[in-house]
Amino acid sequence: MKAIVTIIFFITNLASFAQAEKVVGNYTLQLENKETHLLKYNLTLNPDGTFFFHYYSNIKSGIPPESNKYGKGNWTIANNVVSFFADKEKDFDDKHALDFTNTKARLIIKSPRNKTDKIIKTKLQFLASDIFWMKSIDLFKV
Template sequence: MKLLFTILLFISHLTLFAQADKVAGDYALTMNTKEGNVLEYKLTLSADGTFFFHHYSNILKGIPPEKNYYGKGKWTVENNLVSFVSDKQTDLDEKHTLDFSNSKARFHTKSAKDKTDRIVKTRLQFLNSEIFWMKRIELLKV
């Protein structure tokens, strides 16, 4: 019985690691307006469970026109739902000011069961965040 339990536990851990490897990588979104304004979002999810985020905006009539925002912390995935946490003591400083705690994003990819020719871009869609401008943002895997 102990052997069976150990085997089941081992298999469940392999499944979790395989899912994390699938999600890990670089994600980005760039938006340009007709007026020449630029918004860029870049997120790196490392296989070790850490993340780094950079947001760049160049709003021509903004004061100042160019702004950079950074965030970092840890991430986990369960059932295609990625959860983010930023430790106020170690992750937040003068440069890294974005607190991603309580942020959640859905991981979307083409299902292995889908045998059609349709193209489904791998992406992260933020569902909830205390950073108000991150809600509903979709970042595509690069």
């Protein structure tokens, strides 16, 4: 009985680890109109379950015209949904002020069962966030 429970435990952990390996990496999105604005989103998901986020905006008519925003914290994945959270005491400082707690993103990848030549870029599609401008953003894996 112990052997069966141990085997089931290892299979479950192996499946979770394999799913986490698919999501680890750098994700980016750049939106620009050379005459009026430039927006850059960069997200790094580390294998140890931590993340770093950088948002850069340069809007010619904005006040201020140029700004940088940073965030960091931890992430987990379950059923292709990445959940972000931040520890108020260790993840926030003068530079890292974005709170990603309650942020969720769906991992979209090409299924191994899909044998077509259709190219599907790996991306994180943000579904919910307390950061209002993060909702409905798609960051593509580099």
